[in-house]
Amino acid sequence: MTSPAVTPGSATEAHLLLVEDDEVIRNTVRMLLERYGFTVSTAADGMSGLEMFRERRPDLLLLDVMLPELDGIGLCRRIRELSLAPILMMSARGDALDVVSGLEAGADDYVVKPVESAVLVARIRSLLRRASFTPAHSPAGASGAGPGTGGGDTTTMTFGDLTIDTRGMEVHRSGQPLALTPTELRMLLEFAASPGVVLERRTLLSRVWDHAWHGDTRVVDLHVQRLRAKIGAERIETVRGFGYKLRR
Structure with missing residues (x-):
């Protein structure tokens, strides 16, 4: 070394x-x-x-x-x-x-x-x-009339059967808690902060892993696969040649 x-x-x-x-x-x-x-x-x-x-x-x-x-x-x-x-x-x-x-x-x-x-x-x-990550501020849609919410001041985002509590750092699918690793949770929060917006692999590397991009994005692709298996494959869409996005 x-x-x-x-x-x-x-x-x-x-x-x-x-x-x-x-x-x-x-x-x-x-x-x-x-x-x-x-x-x-x-x-x-x-x-x-x-x-x-x-x-x-x-x-x-x-x-x-x-x-x-x-x-x-x-x-x-x-x-x-x-x-x-x-x-x-x-x-x-x-x-x-x-x-x-x-x-x-x-x-x-x-x-x-x-x-x-x-x-x-x-x-x-x-x-x-x-x-030990705690959001410094609520992601977009986490307060007010967020996706699937009924409005009002809340830290909960809902995407179909998926519910994300950004204060309690908990995720539920159809009412059942999901066991996400810290990396999977951080990635999900990045997607949820900008639903419908394509995030490039190098952007996810920078925001989730704190990595500068050096051409190897396998760690992103494998974590997307793992996250899909837990929250539902249909929730995260691949945009070929660009990256991934969370469906609204």
Whole structure:
């Protein structure tokens, strides 16, 4: 890892779980993250990582793809059965199979090793911000006569059978609560803020992931697929050559 370009701050009190089988990489990343005020627990294989997660319930997980006993993809799926905690996958190859498999398993983001220290810390901070996200103001349509609402002062938006409570940060479909990851919720709020407006992939990367666009938008496409599976495939329309929009 290169020398960090991000200035270490005061203790964040965030607890991270790093699951990495390479001892040198594991210790190097742990020491780096501790410099930035994080509390870091580590595990060398997938099964140990799963046990440690159950015991300590960290705020965020960093999972290597290639792990003994239970690989990172399988571990990610097991974690998603238990928690919506942010997950950052780390791939040594960065090929399409690793990226797609990790995101389909429930990961929020991924980095390719070796990763610059500043990039890793920035991605972690972005995920933690997303997990604790509260809108600074109500999205368009969240107050007054919003889509499907009866008017009046409200923080609830309704799109057919889909209801979004922007104050309670809860989403219901046909009256049933939906378990959305912080990334999925942030993406849905971006769509709901501008129903009927096409959002380009690079716009979603910037607003949801805090990424500058570097040509790889697979993380957006996979999260749209996951969101569609939860809120209804018909809710998010693909506008070929441009991006996606939430149907009014």
